[in-house]
Amino acid sequence: MRTPFIKMHGLGNDFVVLDAREMPLPALSAQMASAIADRHTGIGCDQLIVLEPSEAHAFTMRIYNSDGGEVEACGNATRAVALLHGEAATIETAGGVVLALEPSEGGATVDMGKPRFEWDAIPLDYAMDTCAMPVGWGELENPAAVNVGNPHVIFFVENADAVDLAAIGPEIEHDALFPARVNVNVASLVGPDHLKLHVWERGAGLTRACGTGACATAVAAIRRGLVGNRVTVTLPGGDLIIEWRERESIRMTGPAAESFRGEFNWDDFA
Template sequence: MRIPFIKMHGLGNDFVVLDARAKSLPEVTSQAARAIADRQTGIGCDQLIILENSDAADLRMRIYNSDGGEVEACGNASRAVAVLHGEPAKVETAGGIIALEPIEGGASVDMGRPRFEWDAIPLAYAMDTSAMPVGWGSLEQPIAVNVGNPHVIFFVEDLDGIELDTLGPEIENDPLFPERVNVNVAQVLADDHLRLRVWERGAGLTRACGTGACATAVAAIGKGLVNSKVRVTLPGGDLTVEWRAGQTIVMSGPAVESFRGSFEWDDFA
């Protein structure tokens, strides 16, 4: 069975998009997702995105990380879907319904309201998520936020001095996080500017993470470290995040189509 695909990226965080709205796909297994995402023997991507019909929204977006695991949310992929869809839309995800709108050069996404309760992150046991009494090496007292998927955020003085490739997987897989966790390390550059690096759950170090930018901005705004709106600089480029307590998070930034192609499903099933 020959399957068309669209390769897209947001700030270098790249996706293979399969549109199953008009014609359904075979079952997408973890093995198939890993094989498609493999950069040596597959098409290559950070996330595999499946678009489906939805009874609850204009369409449904399913997200598989490069390790084959299905996850709840992806901010950069949401912008890519907005660009692909071409008009404002409500999109059903495993993390809830989000609102997308194409803008000049990319898209704006209403990511919904952040969650701070320990069991909404989720954590293995109750604790203060605004200053968690835990640490790993030089990273201590993170803030935990769920923005459709779970994040911990560490604010540091020297972002380049953090060995995130070593600490990231240790924190991601700590038993404290029963569903694992995305690890964000940020530096405040100004009252409207953050610099961020992310170890993404199931994908590793990434050039950009939209939900990570949202979670980090929310944490920084909540602590009074920055104002809203804030520019978040990642290795792949900049995103803009706006949020006020009790309101939804709005993230804006670029997303582009790279190329289109097709493949034989049985080659990766």
């Protein structure tokens, strides 16, 4: 079975998109998703995205990290599929419904929904203040936690570039405090309403950009009074603009692009 795919990226956070909205695909296992994502023996990507029909919305977006695990949300992928869809749309995900507002040739603005801060919505293993958690791992202390469709923990430091996130990220991701594991964000304030961010993604590791990480970090910084309601977040792959006011949903604006299209033999990865 020859299966078409679309390779896309948002700020270098790259995806293989399988469009099953009109032609269903066979069942996709975690092992197959991981094999497709493998950069040496597969097509290669940070996330595999599967688009499927939805009864209530324009379509459903399923998201698989490069380890094969299915996750709830991906901000960069949302912008990418909004660009692919070509018009405003509501998109069903495992983390809730997101709204593509303004797809354009160079990217999109998407409404990522309302953040959640309750300890059991992150989720955490036990109750604590999620604005300034009384916990730490080495030099990283007193993080914030935000759920933006998937769980994030955010550390504000003097210099985000100086943190060895590749070393500490896996330890925090798998800590028993986070029963669903967690995405790990390290950010520093580099100017008025301007943050620099590095992200260790749950199930994917270090990536050039993480849209939900940028959303979670901006929201945490706004809650702490570090920035205003419109924030530029600079990731290794480039900039995202995040806007949020208390009790409202998060809006994210940034680029997305199609890289190339191709086909693969489904049985090669099954």
